[in-house]
Amino acid sequence: MKFQVYKSDARGGADHGWLNTKHSYSFANYYDPNRIHFGALRVVNDDIISGGMGFGKHPHDNMEIITIPTKGGISHQDSMGTGSIIEAGDIQVMSAGTGVYHSEMNAYEKQEGHFFQIWIIPNKRNVEPRYQQLSIKDVAKTNELYQVLSPNPDDQGVWIHQDAWISLGRYTESTKETYHLKGKNNGIFLMVVEGEIEFEGNKLQRRDVVEIENIEEISFLTSKNTNIMLIEIPMNI
Template identity: 40%
Template sequence: MQKILHRANTRGYADHGWLKSNHTFSFAGYHDASRMNFGALRVLNDDRVAPGMGFGMHGHSDMEIVSIPLSGSLAHKDSTGRSETILSGDVQIMSAGTGIMHSEFNPDNAKEVNFLQIWVLPEKRGIAPRYGQRSFDLEAKRNSFIKVVSWQESGDALWINQRAEFSQGVFDPGTKVQLKPSAENTGFYLFVIKGSVEVAGETLQNRDAIGISGADTIDITVKDDARLLAIEVPLS
């Protein structure tokens, strides 16, 4: 088993006034040659957007973009004609493909929005841009992982243009849970949204993360009430 540990306080940080962002991997003005990616996982930003503010219309191409609001709401518009609002509990995917323009805006004039912005390198380049959004009730399946994004077009998970899977769950203290690879040559990146867990001989707390590869199973023991995000991606 190989592992790489990313503590919350080692992330890059940018304060633009209206936007405060922690970068797990090199992004924009933050560059660390040792933290460019974990396999196909390229970006994991922990963004906080001030009330009434947001990202103006801008473009992406050949990238799979996943947004997960943790609190507040985010209004989305894009060049495909979509105009949606995503809330805590929702997951949004956007395949930029041949090119897409979009904006993200906090429609609340009193509360900030906190969301995870995650980029995954695509399996195929040049596909038609596409959008997907779905709400997941994590509490309804407490103490187990729920698959929210998948490369397989089946079940409730949103489809992504990469052999990757995202799973989320909320867990009680004392819960033991396992992660198992769904394909060869993949690794898991476990991000602790909140709480405390023990995994691979390490104790992880709020916003800590660990990348693990070369393991048939990954055992997780929950120490404090936790919300976890597990991302399985190809390593090459």
């Protein structure tokens, strides 16, 4: 097993007044040649947007873009004709494929919007753009991991054009968790969203991350009142 811990304050980012953002990988004005991507995982942005503000219409192509709000709601409009509000408790995916324009605005004037945006490099280029949004409240579990994204349209959660899986965990009790990887030669990006976990003798706290390679399964111990996000991602791209 090979792993590397990254503390929350090691992330890049910027405070633009209306947008306070943290980047796990090089993005916008943050560039670190050692932090470009982790396998097919290209972006993990942790964004806070002021009420009524957001990102105007802009283009994407050949990227799987996943949005997971944790507070408030994000208003989405795109060139496919999709218009929706993605609320905390939802997950959204947009396969940009041959190209799409979209905008992302805080849906509420008097409340901050908090969300993760994740970009995953696809295994198919120039696909027809697509949009999918689901509530994950019905599949959410307590004190165990639950899947919210996979490569399979018939599986639980949303799907993308890549052999990647995202699972979330919400722990009210101290719990020993074990995760078995689904893909050979895949790696794990594990973030403590809130609370604390212990992994291989390392204590990880809010927004700390561990990247793990060369394993078939991992185990870690959560503290009470801990939320995590686990991304299984292909390393050979």
